[in-house]
Amino acid sequence: MLAAQHISLKDLRASVDSEGDSERPKYLRLVSAFSDCVISGLFKPGQRVPTETDLAKALPVSVGTIQKALAKLASDGLVVRHRKTGTFIAERRSQVDEVFVYRFKDPETGKTMLPFVRTLAVEVDETLGPWQKSLGESKTVRIDRLVWFDQQPPAFSSVYFKHQHGREFLGIPLEDLHGLSVHRRLIEQFNLPTIRMEHSIACRSLSDLACRELMLAPHTIGLVWNITDYSIGNTPLLFQRYQLPPGHRPLEIVENFGH
Numbered sequence: 001m002l003a004a005q006h007i008s009l010k011d012l013r014a015s016v017d018s019e020g021d022s023e024r025p026k027y028l029r030l031v032s033a034f035s036d037c038v039i040s041g042l043f044k045p046g047q048r049v050p051t052e053t054d055l056a057k058a059l060p061v062s063v064g065t066i067q068k069a070l071a072k073l074a075s076d077g078l079v080v081r082h083r084k085t086g087t088f089i090a091e092r093r094s095q096v097d098e099v100f101v102y103r104f105k106d107p108e109t110g111k112t113m114l115p116f117v118r119t120l121a122v123e124v125d126e127t128l129g130p131w132q133k134s135l136g137e138s139k140t141v142r143i144d145r146l147v148w149f150d151q152q153p154p155a156f157s158s159v160y161f162k163h164q165h166g167r168e169f170l171g172i173p174l175e176d177l178h179g180l181s182v183h184r185r186l187i188e189q190f191n192l193p194t195i196r197m198e199h200s201i202a203c204r205s206l207s208d209l210a211c212r213e214l215m216l217a218p219h220t221i222g223l224v225w226n227i228t229d230y231s232i233g234n235t236p237l238l239f240q241r242y243q244l245p246p247g248h249r250p251l252e253i254v255e256n257f258g259h
Contacts, residue, residue: 011043046088121174141170155243214243
């Protein structure tokens with residue numbers, strides 16, 4: 001079996017340097033720098049982390065600081081530690097059960113129904129909205145989609161990504177994005193699962209774009225459902241907005257705890 005590739009100490013040093021001087025303890029600055037490397041995709045699942053001694057030699061911190069940082073990273077689930085084999089970037093192949101938020105139970109069989117998904121557009125978005133506050137960025141990538149169930153009217157969905165995560169969708173033909181699981185893509189490309197979600201629901205006028213795509217009169221009142229997904233380290237991952245027309249079937253929101 002081939003030995004696991006080590007993470008790049010050069011990238012880690014650059015991330016530490018970008019943290020600058022602050023009032024936070026050194027070990028927390030190191031945790032933040034390390035987390036940034038994982039979230040950005042610089043560190044891949046299964047890569048080996050150098051020994052505490054080697055890290056201390058490469059970085060301007062003590063072995064004690066390294067130990068505290070690694071303990072925090074392990075408790076956050078960013079790394080896994082084995083006494084005999086060492087420390088590795090954690091695999092991220094599991095996430096919360098309720099990632100498919102727009103899904104319903106079949107009234108006859110009780111089985112979960114997943115929607116059909118048709119992608120309408122992929123664009124860079126710099127408009128003001130709650131997605132900017134949720135993601136902490138002014139420049140996002142937005143995917144507009146229609147989602148529906150057989151013989152049911154569709155809903156309009158917009159998914160907002162941080163630009164670094166969403167820009168890869170800009171060059172993909174729309175027909176290749178129909179039915180895409182954006183959550184699975186974020187795991188495969190960036191090692192970023194959804195850990196938890198926050199929901200906000202209100203009755204108000206649907207957007208002009210949603211009304212046009214749903215063939216409704218302008219300013220039609222419907223249900224606007226916002227969801228913010230959070231990933232490792234409680235990092236905002238993406239923002240979803242569903243706009244449901246009048247007469248849409250009742251929402252079914254299930255929260256699972258203790259996983």
